[in-house]
Ligand SMILES: [Zn+2]
């Protein structure tokens with residue numbers, strides 16, 4: 642039940658400035674949209690890039706947040722895929738055009754005209770949000786809470802990166818052990834892979850955390866793993882890790898830069914790319930990533946470690962993330 646017409650929201654009015662608490666009108670769903678009462682919304686590194694003005698031309702004023710879990714409370718007049726009361730997740734990919742050459746060739750994550758939740762569309766740092774029904778994910782009921790929120794970005798980007806590492810991978814390295822890595826590790830271990838976790842030098846807590854989640858080995862990112870890797874995924878925004886990861890891979894190895902904005906990659910000798918090694922990036926998501934991931938997640942079952950903040954403390958959450966003070970994932974707990 643919607644009892645008032647207003648909702649609380651944290652709003653970005655200008656990049657470089659803190660978010661401001663506002664009372665906004667509850668949005669009305671368009672024909673193909675659903676209105677969602679937000680239970681929780683994850684705070685992602687991309688949100689920091691938007692706040693800091695590193696991503697061009699956000700919608701302004703903007704409600705950030707693209708790791709939304711909530712419940713359907715109203716549907717647009719042509720929205721027929723959800724029922725009121727359904728648990729639902731809203732990820733980064735908010736809509737695509739269906740007409741450009743990327744959409745037509747099954748690469749909607751690269752759509753020229755895509756719109757993104759919490760960037761060019763309003764997101765989930767608010768009590769309510771609207772989203773296009775076809776771009777939402779059906780959320781298994783056990784994830785309708787703060788622990789489900791990080792799955793919508795960290796989980797999906799991690800899963801897509803994992804998919805891009807290839808099916809034949811047995812030994813998988815992960816550089817940067819934050820939100821995406823801790824989710825992905827559980828999936829990889831569940832699927833019988835050996836996982837090698839690389840953390841910042843001296844981060845013994847992070848290494849312990851990785852071992853607790855089933856990693857075969859955990860060590861500093863400048864050390865060599867005891868075995869050659871079939872693939873490595875880099876979640877840390879550090880370009881210097883690319884040649885390091887390449888050196889750690891076997892012939893035919895794949896190095897995936899997992900959906901992050903990296904510092905410059907230093908030059909490296911050709912021989913570490915030789916023997917059909919591949920370096921690639923991952924950008925955005927396809928709807929398929931969400932469908933597949935949310936089938937696997939309850940089977941594992943994936944659990945997340947979160948640190949929660951009330952909606953009004955979104956700025957504190959962003960600052961803690963910036964300062965590297967959050968183990969696991971930061972999540973705004975907005976309602977029940
Ligand atoms: Zn994100």
Ligand SMILES: [Zn+2]
Pocket residue numbers: 737738739740741742743744745751752753754755
């Ligand atoms: Zn398109």
